[in-house]
Amino acid sequence: MASPVFHGLTGAGLAYVLAGDGSLPLFASFRKTLPLLVAGAVAACLPDIDYLPGLWRGHLNAAHQLATHSLAWVVLATAGILLVGRAWQPARFGWRAAVFLLALAGSHLAIDGVTADRSPPCGFPLGWPFSHVAMLAPFALLPAWEKASLAEVVGMANVRPLAIELAAGFAILAACIWAKRGWTIFKAAL
Ligand SMILES: [Zn+2]
Numbered sequence: 690m691a692s693p694v695f696h697g698l699t700g701a702g703l704a705y706v707l708a709g710d711g712s713l714p715l716f717a718s719f720r721k722t723l724p725l726l727v728a729g730a731v732a733a734c735l736p737d738i739d740y741l742p743g744l745w746r747g748h749l750n751a752a753h754q755l756a757t758h759s760l761a762w763v764v765l766a767t768a769g770i771l772l773v774g775r776a777w778q779p780a781r782f783g784w785r786a787a788v789f790l791l792a793l794a795g796s797h798l799a800i801d802g803v804t805a806d807r808s809p810p811c812g813f814p815l816g817w818p819f820s821h822v823a824m825l826a827p828f829a830l831l832p833a834w835e836k837a838s839l840a841e842v843v844g845m846a847n848v849r850p851l852a853i854e855l856a857a858g859f860a861i862l863a864a865c866i867w868a869k870r871g872w873t874i875f876k877a878a879l
Contacts, residue, residue: 690754690801690813691831691854693734698858699800700733700793701726702865707789711873715866732793735766736801749836750808754823758801758813763794805829808837831857 708725712718719726736757743751756762767790774782798815803826806812812825832850835841 690737690806690834691804692834692851693737694851695831695854695858696733696737696797696800697730698854698862699796700729700731702729702862703733703789703792703796704729705862706865706869707785709866709869711866711870729789729793732770732790733797735794736762736797744839747838749838749842753808754801754806754810754813756814756817758798759815759817760798761817761819763791763798766794767791800831802826803829804831805833807833 704726705719705722707729708722710718710721737753739752739755739757740749743749743753757766767787770790771782771787774786798813801813802815802824806825806829810823812823814821815824816822832853834850835844835846841847
């Protein structure tokens with residue numbers, strides 16, 4: 690499964706598409722939307738919250754790629770965040786926030802689905818709780834990480850997947866900025 694590096698960069702890119710103004714200089718434009726970019730990056734990583742029980746037990750994959758990597762969890766987590774958000778700031782948590790959260794969590798499952806996976810169970814139960822069949826695309830666009838333990842995560846074997854994720858992640862981010870700039874030439878900012 691892809692790491693938080695790639696999920697986070699994709700989430701920040703989607704956040705920029707939603708809330709960025711497409712203006713130059715980019716640094717100033719980024720600074721204006723920084724809280725939302727960070728929130729997008731964090732939300733895109735949310736399904737990987739299932740690493741935490743494994744972190745406790747010393748085996749990172751112990752509870753990984755189970756219920757939190759399903760469509761049902763994506764919908765439930767989105768509904769939960771929206772409910773809490775609406776109680777806090779009703780104006781900010783309308784249908785746009787719902788679409789945004791679904792897109793972020795959905796991007797996580799789509800990315801994991803095209804990442805090589807060598808740690809059983811290979812894939813994740815997209816149809817949970819109705820089906821426990823592990824799903825994975827028949828092709829892989831991103832390499833697998835060695836991540837049975839924290840020591841393995843920081844090992845040299847992961848330099849290559851990290852480099853690929855950084856390059857691909859920044860390419861996605863750049864594509865999102867380019868798309869938003871193209872959009873704002875013709876239309877008002879979303
Ligand atoms: Zn994941």
